[in-house]
Amino acid sequence: MSKLKILEYPDPRLRRVARPAENVDERERKLVEDMLETMYDARGIGLAATQVDEDVRIVVMDLSDSRDEPRVFINPEILDRSGSQCYEEGCLSVPGFYAEVTRAEQVKVGALDIDGKPYELEADGLLAVCIQHEIDHLDGKMFIDYLSPLKRRMIGKKLRKQQNSREKATA
Amino acid sequence: MGPGETADGELPRRVAARAVLAVLDQGRALDAALLPLLEPLSDPRDRALARRLSHGVLRDWPALDWLIGRLVEKPLKGRNRSLHFLLAVALHELRDGREPDHAVVHAAVAAARSLLGQRMTGLVNGVLRNFGRQREALLAELPTSPIFRFGYPGWLVKRIENDWGESTEAVLAAGNEPPPLWLRVNRRRVSRDEYLERLSQSGIDARVAQGFPDALVLTERMAVSALPGFNEGLVSVQDGAAQLAADYLELRDGQRVLDACAAPGGKSAHILEHHAVDLTALDVDGERLARVGSGLERLGLEARLLRGDAARPDEWWDGRRFDRILVDAPCSATGVIRRHPDIRWLRRDEDIDRLVAMQREIVDALWPLLEPGGILVYATCSLTKVENDEQARAFLERHADARGIDNSDRPGRSAGPGRQILPGERGCDGFYYFAARRLQQ
Numbered sequence: 001m002s003k004l005k006i007l008e009y010p011d012p013r014l015r016r017v018a019r020p021a022e023n024v025d026e027r028e029r030k031l032v033e034d035m036l037e038t039m040y041d042a043r044g045i046g047l048a049a050t051q052v053d054e055d056v057r058i059v060v061m062d063l064s065d066s067r068d069e070p071r072v073f074i075n076p077e078i079l080d081r082s083g084s085q086c087y088e089e090g091c092l093s094v095p096g097f098y099a100e101v102t103r104a105e106q107v108k109v110g111a112l113d114i115d116g117k118p119y120e121l122e123a124d125g126l127l128a129v130c131i132q133h134e135i136d137h138l139d140g141k142m143f144i145d146y147l148s149p150l151k152r153r154m155i156g157k158k159l160r161k162q163q164n165s166r167e168k169a170t171a
Numbered sequence: 172m173g174p175g176e177t178a179d180g181e182l183p184r185r186v187a188a189r190a191v192l193a194v195l196d197q198g199r200a201l202d203a204a205l206l207p208l209l210e211p212l213s214d215p216r217d218r219a220l221a222r223r224l225s226h227g228v229l230r231d232w233p234a235l236d237w238l239i240g241r242l243v244e245k246p247l248k249g250r251n252r253s254l255h256f257l258l259a260v261a262l263h264e265l266r267d268g269r270e271p272d273h274a275v276v277h278a279a280v281a282a283a284r285s286l287l288g289q290r291m292t293g294l295v296n297g298v299l300r301n302f303g304r305q306r307e308a309l310l311a312e313l314p315t316s317p318i319f320r321f322g323y324p325g326w327l328v329k330r331i332e333n334d335w336g337e338s339t340e341a342v343l344a345a346g347n348e349p350p351p352l353w354l355r356v357n358r359r360r361v362s363r364d365e366y367l368e369r370l371s372q373s374g375i376d377a378r379v380a381q382g383f384p385d386a387l388v389l390t391e392r393m394a395v396s397a398l399p400g401f402n403e404g405l406v407s408v409q410d411g412a413a414q415l416a417a418d419y420l421e422l423r424d425g426q427r428v429l430d431a432c433a434a435p436g437g438k439s440a441h442i443l444e445h446h447a448v449d450l451t452a453l454d455v456d457g458e459r460l461a462r463v464g465s466g467l468e469r470l471g472l473e474a475r476l477l478r479g480d481a482a483r484p485d486e487w488w489d490g491r492r493f494d495r496i497l498v499d500a501p502c503s504a505t506g507v508i509r510r511h512p513d514i515r516w517l518r519r520d521e522d523i524d525r526l527v528a529m530q531r532e533i534v535d536a537l538w539p540l541l542e543p544g545g546i547l548v549y550a551t552c553s554l555t556k557v558e559n560d561e562q563a564r565a566f567l568e569r570h571a572d573a574r575g576i577d578n579s580d581r582p583g584r585s586a587g588p589g590r591q592i593l594p595g596e597r598g599c600d601g602f603y604y605f606a607a608r609r610l611q612q
Contacts, residue, residue: 043218044210063206066395068402069465086197088189088204090211096182098189098208126203127458 004038004052008163009094010156015140018050018057020075024116028058028074032114035060036070044092046130048137051093059111059134063127073111076135079120080108087129089143095162097155101146103132180274181281183217187224188256188282194229194513196252201225201513228256228263229512230347231322234313235259241309242298254291257282261299265306272303317343326520327505334556338593342554345595346508346515352389353380353598354398355409355437357444357470363387366406369399380597382582383411384418385441388598404470409437412506412552412592412602415581416497419548419606422446426494429453430474431481431537436463438499443472450474451493453481482532484540492542500530502551502558506594506601527557534566538573543611546576551603554594559603560587567607576606 007014021028031054039047039060046061059073083105090098106124109131113119123131133143144152186208193204205222212218228235239258240246247255261279264270276299283295302309313319317328321343332339354377356363363379367387370377375398376390388411395401395408416438422428424447430439433452443450452467452474454460464476479487481498503523508514534549541547549566551558564587567573575588582599583592589605 043213043215045206064462065202068396068469069462088193088208090207092210095211095213097211098185121458123458126206130207 001033001037003041004034004054006038006042006047006051006092007053009091009142009144009159011093013053014050014093014137014142016050016055017140018048018055018138020057021112024074024112024114028056029114031056031058032060032072032074036062039092040067042092046134047092048134050137050140057138059131059138061130061134063130072114073109073131073134074113074116076109076111076131076138078107078132078135079110080106082106085125085129087126089129089133091133091143093137094142094144094155094159097144097159099143099147099151101129101133101143103129107131179281180217180220180278181285183212183221184224184257184260184278185282185286186212186221187228188253188260190221190225191228191232191259192253192256195232195256195516198517200517201229201511224260224263226349226512227267228259229322229516231263231266232259232516233322234319235262237313237319238262238302238309239298241312242301243294250287251291253286254283254295257286258295258298261295262302265299265302276300276303321347323515327515327518330520330523330555331505334554335593341595342593342601345593345601347512348509348595349392350410350509350600351598352392352408353410353414354387354389355385355407355414355441355444356387357405357407358385359444359471360403360405361400366400369405373399375399380411382597383414385444386411386414402469407437407440407466407470409441410507410600411597412582412599413437414441415602415604416499416548416550417441417445418581419546419550419578419604420495420497421546421606422448422495424448427451427491427542428495428497429493429537429540430497430499431533432499432501433463434459436466438497439463439474440467440470440472442497443467443474444470448495451477453477453479453487455480482529482536484536488540492545493540494542494545496537496541496545496547497550498530498534498537498547499550500533500558502526502530502553503555504552506552506554506592506603508601509594510600523555523557527562530558530562531565534562535569538570538609541609543572543609545609547573547607547609549589549603549605549607552600553603554591554601556586559591559605560589563588563605563607566605570607572610572612573607574610576608578604578606 049056049058057075061071081104085105086102088098089101107128109121190204193199194201209218264275280292280296283292356366377387380386426448428448428450430452433439434454439452452463457478583590592599592602594601
């Protein structure tokens with residue numbers, strides 16, 4: 001397994017729409033392993049392939065406190081949604097920022113598992129939020145897109161400043 | 172700066188304040204609110220700090236809220252509402268004194284700046300410095316009722332006083348003590364003493380607990396994944412009180428057993444570690460039931476997982492009776508407040524009656540599924556008598572073919588036909604157990 005680099009906003013590669021996986025093979029399984037390792041290392045609860053610069057529709061998640069309940073969604077699709085809820089969201093690609101985002105309260109998701117077998121999942125609460133957040137990534141969308149353009153520009157500016165000072169520190 | 176890393180510690184304070192707001196203003200569970208908020212904090216110390224502060228504020232909310240009311244002229248509403256919670260975090264820190272006052276004020280001001288820009292930083296700075304100056308006088312004025320001294324809502328204090336009389340203060344105080352880490356050794360794989368030896372070889376301090384045959388209590392908290400043999404299923408995390416269910420069931424190999432409200436599955440696992448039984452793990456929530464399965468898998472155990480409502484056996488029962496039924500009923504969870512400081516604010520007094528009705532419905536629906544001669548164990552992690560002693564007593568009155576089983580040699584105190592462990596007693600969560608045998612007719 002190897003750890004991957006997580007892209008940070010405003011990296012334009014976060015804006016690409018990812019392609020569906022044609023099959024679930026050695027390559028996809030290796031990517032899932034690496035994404036899980038990357039997510040655990042970053043202490044995240046969800047990661048989309050887009051965030052690690054991979055052009056394929058794969059999401060990994062783990063919402064457990066014990067960090068031992070990995071979930072894998074290959075070619076995930078939202079089949080049904082209902083209700084609405086407002087959650088304060090953050091993102092590994094937008095470190096240090098939060099925003100309230102309104103999303104569906106319940107979703108029904110179809111996806112392939114790590115063996116390429118199709119399955120369906122009904123989710124609500126945080127799980128539903130997280131799934132919608134990660135599928136957005138695969139469509140080149142981020143949670144800050146739900147904010148006003150002004151606020152988004154401010155976040156972009158702050159992040160660029162952080163990134164610059166980090167580059168200087170490691171130079 | 173790295174992701175989420177802040178020189179002045181403002182981010183973990185902001186996260187704590189936000190999590191408390193999610194609980195108190197939005198009625199959300201603390202763990203679910205914290206999970207996504209913690210994600211951008213890469214430093215484990217920041218994460219631990221945000222967690223500790225949010226717990227601390229929820230445990231001391233009435234006093235903090237009162238202090239803010241005294242220190243802030245106009246209530247903080249609308250977009251300034253977040254400052255109310257930021258101030259609560261800072262006041263909590265000033266009271267507990269772990270950090271020097273100036274560092275606390277500095278972090279709070281920085282947090283206010285990143286939330287709302289420069290315009291409210293003066294208010295935060297002023298309020299916190301005023302508290303510093305008037306500290307003694309203000310704290311002397313703080314009301315002295317248990318609500319303020321222990322940080323609980325009035326209705327819950329009243330219920331506990333009513334039910335537990337002179338033990339009230341001990342119960343309230345215990346709800347503010349973080350629990351020790353209890354382990355349950357998988358007796359199928361390793362004996363408790365062998366595992367104790369393995370812990371000591373790894374430099375981990377633990378002790379045995381009288382009356383809890385599979386349990387070890389760690390002296391210090393640690394990451395579960397760092398326990399020797401955890402991934403291989405030698406050991407699980409489970410409070411001592413929850414480990415008594417297996418004893419109450421008086422299991423024998425080959426029995427048909429139903430765990431009727433099984434998620435997250437700790438008691439199911441313990442049952443299977445004890446005896447080679449045919450176990451059905453039932454839960455109404457499919458998501459949580461899947462977690463029961465993954466938990467059993469780690470331990471190398473197997474059960475029949477069944478999704479269904481315990482109060483509606485006609486929807487899932489195959490018509491074959493059970494020798495043992497465990498009903499770990501949905502309850503007010505007032506016995507585990509020390510683990511979940513948010514429970515006291517999320518529960519409402521009127522929830523209790525609704526829970527009592529649901530508990531009654533479940534035990535009544537399951538009773539006919541018990542083989543004559545079999546045992547049903549009713550358990551809650553609550554400490555209200557309506558959910559416990561009174562529920563058990565009423566059950567015996569309704570069912571002529573039920574006899575309470577004497578368990579007076581087990582931990583806890585006698586409470587109606589069952590036994591109550593109050594929170595903190597013997598290091599345990601608050602729990603109630605009642606066992607009934609179905610008579611041959």
